Amino acid sequence: MSTATITSKIAKLQSLITVANLISGLEKMVKTAVLPLTGIVMFLFLWQVTASNIVTSLGQFPGPGDVWTQSKTLIEEHHAERDKADAFYARQEVRNAKKLAKNPDAKVKIRPYTGKATYFDQIFTSLYTVAFGFLIATLVAIPLGIVCGLSERVYRAVNPIIQTFKPVSPLAWLPLVTMVVSALYVSDDPYFEKAFLTSAFTVALCCLWPTVVNTIVGVASIDRDLIDVSRVLRLSWPVYIKTIVIPSATPLIFTGLRLSLATGWMVLIAAEMLAQNPGLGKFIWDEFQNGSSSSLGRIMVAVITIGIIGFILDRLMLALQKRVSWDKQAIFR
Amino acid sequence: MQKNYLEISQVGIEFPTEGEPFRALQNVNLSIQQGEFISLIGHSGCGKSTVLNIIAGLYQATEGGIILEGREVDEPGPDRAVVFQNHALLPWLTVYQNVELAVKCVFRKTKTKAEIREWIEHNLSLVHMDHAMHKRPGEISGGMKQRVGIARCLAMQPKVLLMDEPFGALDALTRAHLQDSLMEIQNRLGNTVVMITHDVDEAVLLSDRIVMMTNGPAASIGEVLDINLPRPRDRLSLAEDPEFNAYRQQVLRFLYEKQKNPASKPKPAAPVTAQSVSDSGSASEAA
Numbered sequence: 030m031s032t033a034t035i036t037s038k039i040a041k042l043q044s045l046i047t048v049a050n051l052i053s054g055l056e057k058m059v060k061t062a063v064l065p066l067t068g069i070v071m072f073l074f075l076w077q078v079t080a081s082n083i084v085t086s087l088g089q090f091p092g093p094g095d096v097w098t099q100s101k102t103l104i105e106e107h108h109a110e111r112d113k114a115d116a117f118y119a120r121q122e123v124r125n126a127k128k129l130a131k132n133p134d135a136k137v138k139i140r141p142y143t144g145k146a147t148y149f150d151q152i153f154t155s156l157y158t159v160a161f162g163f164l165i166a167t168l169v170a171i172p173l174g175i176v177c178g179l180s181e182r183v184y185r186a187v188n189p190i191i192q193t194f195k196p197v198s199p200l201a202w203l204p205l206v207t208m209v210v211s212a213l214y215v216s217d218d219p220y221f222e223k224a225f226l227t228s229a230f231t232v233a234l235c236c237l238w239p240t241v242v243n244t245i246v247g248v249a250s251i252d253r254d255l256i257d258v259s260r261v262l263r264l265s266w267p268v269y270i271k272t273i274v275i276p277s278a279t280p281l282i283f284t285g286l287r288l289s290l291a292t293g294w295m296v297l298i299a300a301e302m303l304a305q306n307p308g309l310g311k312f313i314w315d316e317f318q319n320g321s322s323s324s325l326g327r328i329m330v331a332v333i334t335i336g337i338i339g340f341i342l343d344r345l346m347l348a349l350q351k352r353v354s355w356d357k358q359a360i361f362r
Numbered sequence: 363m364q365k366n367y368l369e370i371s372q373v374g375i376e377f378p379t380e381g382e383p384f385r386a387l388q389n390v391n392l393s394i395q396q397g398e399f400i401s402l403i404g405h406s407g408c409g410k411s412t413v414l415n416i417i418a419g420l421y422q423a424t425e426g427g428i429i430l431e432g433r434e435v436d437e438p439g440p441d442r443a444v445v446f447q448n449h450a451l452l453p454w455l456t457v458y459q460n461v462e463l464a465v466k467c468v469f470r471k472t473k474t475k476a477e478i479r480e481w482i483e484h485n486l487s488l489v490h491m492d493h494a495m496h497k498r499p500g501e502i503s504g505g506m507k508q509r510v511g512i513a514r515c516l517a518m519q520p521k522v523l524l525m526d527e528p529f530g531a532l533d534a535l536t537r538a539h540l541q542d543s544l545m546e547i548q549n550r551l552g553n554t555v556v557m558i559t560h561d562v563d564e565a566v567l568l569s570d571r572i573v574m575m576t577n578g579p580a581a582s583i584g585e586v587l588d589i590n591l592p593r594p595r596d597r598l599s600l601a602e603d604p605e606f607n608a609y610r611q612q613v614l615r616f617l618y619e620k621q622k623n624p625a626s627k628p629k630p631a632a633p634v635t636a637q638s639v640s641d642s643g644s645a646s647e648a649a
């Protein structure tokens with residue numbers, strides 16, 4: 030073989046390798062970007078076709094285009110409302126300044142702006158409420174799950190109660206929670222609004238159970254060897270729970286927390302709709318009652334917002350799980 | 363040296379099952395001196411782990427009991443450290459933290475922080491694991507995990523070290539290496555050790571006495587073999603030593619002639635206590 034042919038062969042090989050690299054890079058791109066995008070585009074197309082064939086008493090069912098327009102409107106409304114609020118405060122300040130100029134001892138105060146809640150206010154309220162409810166649920170569920178998982182007796186005693194309350198719909202709880210909150214939470218200067226507490230407690234009651242059940246399973250399935258180690262070392266209860274129980278149950282606790290948060294988010298929207306508590310649910314209900322030609326489009330914006338927020342919440346929990354997990358190699362989905 | 367440091371007397375155990383309770387052990391008697399290295403050998407399922415777990419206090423004997431330094435054992439405790447067959451390290455703690463957990467349980471009140479750290483590092487260097495102190499169990503090999511398990515137990519300065527097939531899951535080379543380290547450590551520290559093994563060579567090489575168990579159910583101690591090989595022992599020179607091979611033969615004969623595989627029908631052997639074996643002349647003299 031001459032040197033020339035060898036060189037040309039090497040060149041060929043190299044070009045083959047580049048091609049192979051290119052192909053693997055393409056494959057990656059197809060997987061991470063092209064496939065999801067294709068799915069979305071196809072969905073939008075189907076949506077458009079279906080929507081144009083449905084006519085309701087409030088007009089055409091909104092397609093992607095209407096939703097896009099409505100979301101822009103909602104953003105504009107938000108800015109408009111904020112501008113109004115700013116103007117309101119500016120007026121007050123001017124007035125107060127004048128008063129003080131006349132009489133330096135005059136008492137001045139700023140009254141809060143009581144405008145209409147914008148779409149973004151509603152989103153914020155919902156997020157705040159779900160976070161509060163989920164926090165209460167977590168604080169109850171994890172300790173309860175640990176106790177039930179550790180003690181067969183407690184488990185046998187508590188399990189029927191858990192199984193009975195687990196399938197109860199939030200709508201069934203809501204009237205009870207509303208009445209209890211109004212009866213018990215009486216204060217002249219309430220720190221929380223009653224509506225907020227009602228929604229949050231309803232969320233807590235419904236999203237308690239997935240965490241409880243998963244924590245129980247996680248705690249009850251600790252490796253026997255590790256239990257034996259703890260017995261040989263005569264670990265005290267607090268140390269045992271901290272060094273053995275919680276780390277081994279963490280993956281299942283997080284599975285439970287993610288299910289709970291998803292449940293809580295769904296429950297919250299329903300509770301807000303039914304109880305007329307502020308939040309995204311109320312926004313949907315109000316739009317429905319309004320019944321203008323843009324209502325369906327605005328509701329559809331809310332539907333998509335709810336979905337995206339739910340998705341983001343789940344990813345946040347996943348990120349948290351990755352952070353606290355000891356096993357960095359584990360695969361999280 | 364104290365005689366009857368660890369006394370297993372008339373131990374029997376029944377496990378509850380669906381139907382009749384299953385009698386795993388009956389009339390197990392053995393007395394162990396301080397600093398002695400005992401191997402338990404017998405066919406799979408005969409009850410070796412059960413004996414060990416009873417000594418550890420993890421199982422409660424149905425009748426009879428364990429006396430350690432004149433006190434009855436009725437619950438697990440750090441004076442009887444266990445090296446588990448599957449290392450049983452906490453996967454979320456580093457090697458150092460795993461040993462630390464045990465050390466803190468034993469020495470929290472008697473050692474200062476600095477002393478504790480030094481003691482952990484010292485024990486890890488005994489098993490040559492000081493270079494990987496801050497790795498997690500998932501990041502080290504099987505042999506290394508087993509060494510950490512041993513270090514964790516040594517660091518507790520137990521009265522008795524209980525080992526359930528500590529090298530069973532390892533390849534031959536790693537096993538030989540760890541056997542040598544264990545012999546060296548035991549020579550130096552004089553630990554009392556009870557070790558379960560399936561490996562006849564390992565038993566002869568490491569032990570002062572080999573306790574051979576009959577097949578279950580209702581298993582008991584069949585024979586006890588004194589190994590009077592001088593220490594320190596060297597595996598290479600012993601390989602051709604006629605005495606060493608005679609001991610091996612005896613154990614093999616017990617396992618494969620007197621106590622055939624439990625798959626074939628087991629014949630219940632008369633229970634023999636350790637004491638009566640030594641009284642009637644040790645089995646080694648009979649060879």
Ligand SMILES: Nc1ncnc2c1ncn2[C@@H]1O[C@H](COP(=O)(O)OP(=O)(O)OP(=O)(O)O)[C@@H](O)[C@H]1O
Binds near residue numbers: 377404410411578
């Ligand atoms: N917790 C238990 N419940 C019921 N039966 C048990 C229990 N533990 C052990 N046994 C039975 O007791 C017998 C002895 O078991 P053990 O684990 O002590 O055997 P072994 O000699 O250690 O076996 P191997 O060498 O395979 O580890 C077996 O027949 C086993 O089925």
Ligand SMILES: [Mg+2]
Binds near residue numbers: 410411412526
């Ligand atoms: Mg065993």
